[in-house]
Amino acid sequence: MTDHPHQLYAIEFTEAEQVRLVGFSCGDEPWSKHVTEWILGSDVLESMKRGTRVWLFETAQAEIVGFGSVGTSVWQWPPPKGERTTIVLIPMLGIDARFRGQPPDPDWRYSRQLMSHLIAEAQRVAREWSGDAEKKPSWLVLMVHQDNARAIHFYEQCGFELIPDVLRRQDHKVMKLWIGD
Ligand SMILES: CC(C)(COP(=O)(O)OP(=O)(O)OC[C@H]1O[C@@H](n2cnc3c(N)ncnc32)[C@H](O)[C@@H]1OP(=O)(O)O)[C@@H](O)C(=O)NCCC(=O)NCCS
Numbered sequence: 001m002t003d004h005p006h007q008l009y010a011i012e013f014t015e016a017e018q019v020r021l022v023g024f025s026c027g028d029e030p031w032s033k034h035v036t037e038w039i040l041g042s043d044v045l046e047s048m049k050r051g052t053r054v055w056l057f058e059t060a061q062a063e064i065v066g067f068g069s070v071g072t073s074v075w076q077w078p079p080p081k082g083e084r085t086t087i088v089l090i091p092m093l094g095i096d097a098r099f100r101g102q103p104p105d106p107d108w109r110y111s112r113q114l115m116s117h118l119i120a121e122a123q124r125v126a127r128e129w130s131g132d133a134e135k136k137p138s139w140l141v142l143m144v145h146q147d148n149a150r151a152i153h154f155y156e157q158c159g160f161e162l163i164p165d166v167l168r169r170q171d172h173k174v175m176k177l178w179i180g181d
Contacts, residue, residue: 138180
């Protein structure tokens, strides 16, 4: 069976893959530049040392469309003042600006394929949790710049909800998706 022409393939990211990212750019907005710098620089490597897994998403022609990451963290939950709880976190994700909104068919939209992979990985982390049962994570969490309306809209389409009245890093909203039993 031949795969659909817009099928993306997830490749586990390692430091050696960084050379392939020359020219990769998520766009010119300040938050987009930050995302590009994260994957091209040392931040991604530091995050991987803390247990984050990172994937590149590429077409059948090996064009890199974007990247995504999943890790765990201990947060006060619900933020800002709840009990210390393990959550699954998406530290960073981005799509090369050339591929935003592509392809037009929403069933094959690259952003959705990328997020489906990250949600499935987050669910797997929760399902295969080997630590204390009461610390098993139930929420997938991400932070998004409050002015990044495109990303917020996209995350809401994927089922994430904004947590009202909570800001992290001064200007980032927190969004959550239930991945518990
Ligand atoms: C966030 C990102 C991954 C989303 O991928 P994408 O391909 O742009 O997303 P999509 O086009 O599938 O979805 C965005 C939706 O928001 C809509 N949208 C676009 N601009 C918008 C705006 N200013 N306000 C509200 N909605 C907007 C789009 O129309 C689309 O909705 P639709 O599918 O109903 O038309 C991508 O834009 C990106 O990498 N941006 C730069 C880096 C970044 O911000 N990363 C996230 C850090 S938290």
